[in-house]
Amino acid sequence: MKPNASATRIRRLLPHGWIEVQLRDVATCRGGYGFPPREQGQGNRIGSVPFFKVSDMNLAPNSRTMLVANNYVDEPALKRLKVRLFDRDTVIFPKIGAAIGTNKKRILTAPSLVDNNVMGIWSTDRDRLTPDYLYFWLLSVDLRAWSAPGALPSITQHAVLESRALLPPIAEQKEVASVLRAVQDAREATRQAVEATLALKQSLVRHLFTYGTGSVLRAEEVRLAETAAGPIPELWSVLSVGEICEVKGGKRLPKGHAFSSTRTEFPYIRVVDLKNGSVDTGDLRFLTPEDRDVLRRYTISSEDVYISIAGSIGIVGRVPEELDGACLTENAAKLVLKDKRTLLPSFLAAFLASPIGRRQIASFTATTTQPKLALGRIAQIRVAVPPLEEQERIASVLDSLRLRLSALNDRQAALGHLFDSLLNVLLVGHRRLLSAEAA
Numbered sequence: 001m002k003p004n005a006s007a008t009r010i011r012r013l014l015p016h017g018w019i020e021v022q023l024r025d026v027a028t029c030r031g032g033y034g035f036p037p038r039e040q041g042q043g044n045r046i047g048s049v050p051f052f053k054v055s056d057m058n059l060a061p062n063s064r065t066m067l068v069a070n071n072y073v074d075e076p077a078l079k080r081l082k083v084r085l086f087d088r089d090t091v092i093f094p095k096i097g098a099a100i101g102t103n104k105k106r107i108l109t110a111p112s113l114v115d116n117n118v119m120g121i122w123s124t125d126r127d128r129l130t131p132d133y134l135y136f137w138l139l140s141v142d143l144r145a146w147s148a149p150g151a152l153p154s155i156t157q158h159a160v161l162e163s164r165a166l167l168p169p170i171a172e173q174k175e176v177a178s179v180l181r182a183v184q185d186a187r188e189a190t191r192q193a194v195e196a197t198l199a200l201k202q203s204l205v206r207h208l209f210t211y212g213t214g215s216v217l218r219a220e221e222v223r224l225a226e227t228a229a230g231p232i233p234e235l236w237s238v239l240s241v242g243e244i245c246e247v248k249g250g251k252r253l254p255k256g257h258a259f260s261s262t263r264t265e266f267p268y269i270r271v272v273d274l275k276n277g278s279v280d281t282g283d284l285r286f287l288t289p290e291d292r293d294v295l296r297r298y299t300i301s302s303e304d305v306y307i308s309i310a311g312s313i314g315i316v317g318r319v320p321e322e323l324d325g326a327c328l329t330e331n332a333a334k335l336v337l338k339d340k341r342t343l344l345p346s347f348l349a350a351f352l353a354s355p356i357g358r359r360q361i362a363s364f365t366a367t368t369t370q371p372k373l374a375l376g377r378i379a380q381i382r383v384a385v386p387p388l389e390e391q392e393r394i395a396s397v398l399d400s401l402r403l404r405l406s407a408l409n410d411r412q413a414a415l416g417h418l419f420d421s422l423l424n425v426l427l428v429g430h431r432r433l434l435s436a437e438a439a
Helices: 005-013 054-058 075-081 097-102 131-139 157-161 170-211 216-221 289-294 345-353 355-364 388-426 434-438
Strands: 019-022 027-031 048-052 071-074 091-094 106-108 118-123 164-167 224-227 230-233 237-240 245-249 267-269 305-308 326-328 332-337 382-385
Touching (some): 054 091, 071 075, 091 097, 118 131, 170 230, 305 345, 332 345, 345 355, 345 388
Parallel strands (some): 267 326
Antiparallel strands (some): 019 164, 048 071, 091 106, 091 118, 245 332, 305 332
16 A cells, blocks of 8 residues: 555654654543532542542642542442543543633543543553653644534544644653643742732732731721721821812824824824733834824823723723823823822822722723713722822832732743743754754
8 A cells, every 4th residue: 555645754854763643553532421410529538539520620729730629429439330530640621512612631640530521531652652741742732623513512532533643752752741841830830929919919908008008917006087988097088089180081093094004103002002000012003193193182191190991991000101102092091190299190000900999990980881981980089198108108019019910920921932832843843852852
């Protein structure tokens, strides 16, 4: 029989030592079981076996390996139902419905059960395919490519095992998996740092806007007053936004006009650019000189505070100095302070972004088919105003946390891009690790 020409061409182009296999030659797979609810124990009990569902893949500890489950099956039930456990190192993924599109893949760390919406796959030839490499290879697969068309998408055992994979030598598989695991671990550690910093920020915001910057241990000594801005120290005052600011709207691009096709000196800030209390400049738009002249009265200063008023309502922050004088979208407003000796813009932005500020913004938002926050309503928002020195301390603490969160989010995104890039080149041999190339 004449060999397939394309397969011959692929083999000829493979890096030294690599092979192309059909997945069924090195692995096998099967679906899980549908147990009656009475057989699924709630919570982990001594001597019980985890019963994983698709929803368990979303639990924070289960970012790569399956460590905890919401349901467990007792040993007597295993014998009664005559089921086979999936061994450790099995890789599981959703096999039915919309969950296929999530592309989640996880590794079992102990003998376990999975439900009938989940499929497990494992290596049957560890001399050619390591479990770790199988997991990372699966991360490069879009599960939708295995899904049968129909009203309810589903993945069959046949579709999986008919797939073809390129495999490097075992030593290289282990090195590739080690590198990818290190990047994945760094990304997970960064995610946990983001969560911890967010929790710290939420706790600090509650304390700072209720008790001020005094010691947490002495918070009970602070005498509070009930106000329209919530409970605040008696020495603070409460003013409306309208009393301390001019509230001005932005402006849309003239009808029929388009943004400049090249970068100009005239940036235009949209709601989608308002992120992390500042402005994300990664996808900024720019105006032509003619349109900038038309919109010249609708600019925002780095000393103003922005607030989104349509679409994603209530996004609050300030523009960086390099965007001072940029034009502002009609879907946002700017708050121009009348007297910076009364209120600092950094404190105002922090207050409006706090739970107290967000609740007021939500209460003033018109609930129509297209929710909108009117400029007159913004003026009615009540702001807790501490002495200027206290404002500076509060704003400084929260700004430091904002910058830390921004840096952590940037790191998380960079690690995600790095992981995807490595996945794309290492699993097909376009780039090889130094030790592999030396071999």
